[in-house]
Amino acid sequence: DARVTQTPRHKVTEMGQEVTMRCQPILGHNTVFWYRQTMMQGLELLAYFRNRAPLDDSGMPKDRFSAEMPDATLATLKIQPSEPRDSAVYFCASGTRGIASPSGNTIYFGEGSWLTVV
Amino acid sequence: DQQVKQNSPSLSVQEGRISILNCDYTNSMFDYFLWYKKYPAEGPTFLISISSIKDKNEDGRFTVFLNKSAKHLSLHIVPSQPGDSAVYFCAASAFAGGTSYGKLTFGQGTILTVHP
Numbered sequence: 001d002a003r004v005t006q007t008p009r010h011k012v013t014e015m016g017q018e019v020t021m022r023c024q025p026i027l028g029h030n031t032v033f034w035y036r037q038t039m040m041q042g043l044e045l046l047a048y049f050r051n052r053a054p055l056d057d058s059g060m061p062k063d064r065f066s067a068e069m070p071d072a073t074l075a076t077l078k079i080q081p082s083e084p085r086d087s088a089v090y091f092c093a094s095g096t097r098g099i100a101s102p103s104g105n106t107i108y109f110g111e112g113s114w115l116t117v118v
Numbered sequence: 119d120q121q122v123k124q125n126s127p128s129l130s131v132q133e134g135r136i137s138i139l140n141c142d143y144t145n146s147m148f149d150y151f152l153w154y155k156k157y158p159a160e161g162p163t164f165l166i167s168i169s170s171i172k173d174k175n176e177d178g179r180f181t182v183f184l185n186k187s188a189k190h191l192s193l194h195i196v197p198s199q200p201g202d203s204a205v206y207f208c209a210a211s212a213f214a215g216g217t218s219y220g221k222l223t224f225g226q227g228t229i230l231t232v233h234p
């Protein structure tokens with residue numbers, strides 16, 4: 001049963017510390033997304049990649065967040081320095097584009113990384 | 119500017135009855151719509167979708183209706199079961215070629231509770 005894998009599942013850290021979240025997309029998927037869920041904002045897109053190239057990171061605070069795909073099986077989201085307002089659940093999702101069909105827009109989510117910054 | 123809105127934060131339904139979850143959108147470029155279900159401590163899971171060329175899509179107990187003129191879609195669950203209790207997210211995408219793929223805009227979610 002193919003699934004998106006995220007680590008860590010839970011992280012509590014102190015303000016100012018660096019946090020790195022990792023994601024292993026479903027094998028064969030060429031598009032990877034980072035979403036953040038907060039009570040106030042719901043699910044918001046932070047960044048996404050296709051074939052490891054960043055396509056859009058306009059939803060991500062540039063000064064402290066960075067997202068990369070070192071290879072096709074690993075995506076990372078880094079926060080440095082972390083702040084209490086970064087406390088949220090961070091979801092990674094992956095998908096594969098269908099052949100010129102809207103149905104290719106279905107993406108599959110991991111279980112999330114629950115981040116608490118104190 | 120919230121382009122996808124789910125105005126009901128919660129819905130409570132009796133087992134066996136119909137659950138109707140609503141979603142409104144403002145961006146006329148959206149042409150593909152999805153519903154995701156989310157249980158606590160899990161990621162959202164894909165439930166059902168509909169393309170703008172259709173007005174209805176059915177999958178078992180789940181039916182999604184799309185009214186493009188009203189920019190409104192709804193998810194019907196019939197009959198509702200206690201296991202359907204979860205948060206339901208509406209999402210929309212503009213399939214305008216490659217770069218838009220998967221760039222889903224989500225609503226705030228509706229908490230559905232189905233009582234036995």
